């Protein structure tokens with residue numbers, strides 16, 4: 001931005017009478033101004049385009065573009081230039097209306113040189129205050145925007161700290177949460193959700209299992225099948241996570257919904273609320289598909305045949321569409337896969353845990369060699 005308060009003291013005198021221009025020029029130059037002259041409004045506009053000008057002294061009545069036309073052009077093209085109109089006594093009403101249009105002041109003919117000096121001084125002082133005020137406003141807006149950015153960083157950093165706390169306890173979640181976040185975002189984009197909605201879904205995906213902080217490590221990291229008590233304990237994590245984050249994520253209900261409802265099923269047999277169909281928030285239906293996809297395809301999963309292929313995963317989603325998963329979300333997921341927005345993750349070493357989709361979590365536990373893959377609170 002040009003600092004208009006630091007330009008040379010420049011003045012443009014506009015009058016069709018050369019004699020009057022000369023009088024004003026002498027006066028302004030004696031006060032240290034670098035002066036230019038124009039014999040018409042049109043000529044003045046051209047000159048204003050070529051150099052920054054602090055103040056224009058212009059006659060009101062001129063052939064062609066008059067003082068009002070010039071004033072309007074200055075407001076449009078050089079708003080930091082002060083305009084003082086020179087009028088006859090009979091034009092005072094017009095001059096007053098020009099003040100409303102942005103002129104700084106006016107001089108009535110005949111005028112004394114002291115009057116000119118006083119009007120010019122006042123006009124430049126007003127101009128300085130207007131510019132300073134505007135720059136102050138801009139600085140203020142920049143500071144507010146900066147504070148907002150820092151708050152956002154602090155907010156996201158705090159959420160990241162939560163994720164890291166869980167990673168310490170359950171190293172598997174490190175990649176899992178990030179992948180669920182990415183898959184959820186890809187499905188959300190396929191569903192044409194707006195960028196802010198996608199961003200909130202990413203946050204929710206990253207935090208969806210945060211409630212596992214409250215799950216006993218012996219249960220969380222148990223290699224074999226869970227007892228009913230253990231399963232019930234691990235399945236407290238959506239509500240625990242919701243309670244932990246409900247204050248912090250009060251402004252991001254989308255993320256909070258994912259934390260609470262990512263284990264709901266559209267047939268109403270999910271947890272923790274047993275919500276049915278579209279009573280489950282859209283974002284949670286999205287995260288449920290993303291979560292299960294990662295459960296089926298990540299390194300943590302093993303079945304008798306190893307990690308599931310994309311084809312097998314798609315078939316499994318189709319099989320569970322309308323019971324565990326929302327058919328619309330399954331279709332969006334399949335479309336995202338076709339477009340390459342979702343792909344199989346890299347295989348991770350040391351896989352040792354059974355994750356699955358396909359049956360009600362309420363039926364847990366079942367033997368690990370069950371013909372059906374099933375979900376283990378992922």
Ligand SMILES: [Fe+2]
Pocket residue numbers: 208209237262263377378
């Ligand atoms: Fe979960």
